[in-house]
Amino acid sequence: MSSFAVxxxxLIVHAHPEPRSFSTAQMATAAQALRDAGYRVDVLDLYADPWAPVLAREEFAPVEGAFKPQxxxxxxxxxxxxxxxxxxxxDRLLAADLLVLSFPLWWFSLPAVLKGWVDRVFVMGGVFGGDHGLFGDAALAGRRAMLLFTTGGPxxxxxxxxxxxxxxDFLFHIHRGMLEFVGFQVLAPVITYGPARMTDQERTAALTRAGESVVRHATEVRTAVR
Incomplete structure (x- = not known):
């Protein structure tokens, strides 16, 4: 990792309710692979924390009239x-050079708890808007992000x-509408298709591939999604 002074x-943000799931094992494998590659790894487990996903007016100072979240x-x-x-x-997001969103693909999108993390943490005025612009001018410009997930289907x-x-087609709203919107360079996703249909041996091999792919994509900027 010689391109970094330090x-x-x-930052891996993980969203799966079962600690024994393949998704959680995949996250742990990726985390260790990044450590082995020289990264400092910070893991946010949204179910273990636990995280409240709802952006509600009660978390803000009282306002008169209509509540406008942003x-x-x-x-x-x-x-x-x-x-x-x-x-x-x-603060943990802003401290990260690389963001990895780890999750099972539910209804062709993010689990609600992870979408709620984006709703509450991608703060207007903190990562876009205000003193920050959008896309290449947003606060996280120059950082990288990738999706690490599993599917039910093959x-x-x-x-x-x-x-x-x-x-x-299913990832566009995440890649463009969330990650690129706040400035991230979006890397190619790492996907394990249908792990529930695999044998134990196949799942072990898939975990190895996922860890290797995360490191490869994170260190080869040319894999960025356009």
Whole structure:
């Protein structure tokens, strides 16, 4: 990792309710692979913490009239009144060179707890808007992000002409609408298709591949999604 003056930091935000799941094992494998590659790894386990996913008016100072979440986020950042847990997670996000979102693909998207993490931690005024712009001008420009996830269906179902259609169609709103929006360079996702249908030997091999792929994608910027 000679391109970094100090060891880079990877923040892994994990969302699976079962600690014995393949998804959790995949996250742990990726975390160790990044450590072995020279990263400092910070793991946020949203079910183990636990994380409250709902962006609610009660976490902000009282307002008169209509509650506008993004306006209140801006005010909370300006006034130093951001919810303490959100502030702590935001600080960990801002300290990371690499963000890895780890999850099972549910209903072709993020689990609710992980989407709620984005709702509450991708704070207007903190990572975009206010003194920050959007996309390449947002606060996280120059950082990298990737998705690490599992599916229920087999890989052929997520190809053009497959039962579900191309995987990129399902990931666009995450890649472009969440990660690139706040400035991240989005790397190619690491996906394990249908681990529940694998043998134990196949799952072991899949974990090895996932760890190797995370490190490879994280260190080869040319794999960035466009």
């Amino acid at each position: 060891a880079p930091t990877a 306006a209140e986020q801006m005010r909370a950042v300006r006034d130093g009144t951001l919810d303490a847990t959100v502030r702590a997670h935001l 890989g052929e179902s997520f190809r053009p002409g497959g039962a579900f259609g191309p995987m990129d």
